[in-house]
């Protein structure tokens with residue numbers, strides 16, 4: 001099947017076909033992946049991408065023997081695989097431990113202003129903003145920092161903001177065994193700010209509500225919490 005031993009958290013890969021793995025990996029909002037997406041190891045991907053970046057820079061006219069840029073292709077390849085797009089590697093999915101909600105907290109929990117660093121998949125330039133997530137416990141709670149980690153994992157893929165919003169909401173539902181989740185993302189797109197229309201002030205807001213958050217009163221309370 002694959003040269004690269006796959007380990008997606010909570011999934012036993014031995015019995016899964018590539019289609020199943022890609023489905024598990026994607027949840028309901030699909031990052032478009034080809035069938036061999038997980039065939040190369042991260043190290044093999046870095047090597048291959050570095051060679052392509054050398055070609056790109058050379059084609060643009062840059063002299064790759066120059067001291068300042070000779071290591072750029074490898075540096076960028078490492079950054080792509082290990083940081084910018086680390087959410088394309090299933091092993092990097094944060095493992096989420098659930099705890100019993102011993103203190104019986106039954107109100108909304110809001111984690112606001114989570115930093116989002118993502119990449120527009122149409123221009124490969126940064127999307128930078130904030131995510132606000134909320135949930136009601138269905139009897140289990142998860143560590144607060146796991147909310148940040150989930151946002152970061154799905155952000156570190158080539159993205160459109162709409163899909164990112166849905167992927168985070170979907171992952172939260174699975175992690176919490178709860179349908180009562182809300183996700184709002186407010187982000188600046190460098191493809192809008194630095195090229196094309198060159199609008200540095202506009203931001204894009206997307207939202208996904210489900211379960212209790214479909215109730216207008218509940219949604220209003222959430223929006224009050226994240227205001228300002």
Ligand SMILES: [Zn+2]
Nearest residue numbers: 120122123191
């Ligand atoms: Zn773009």
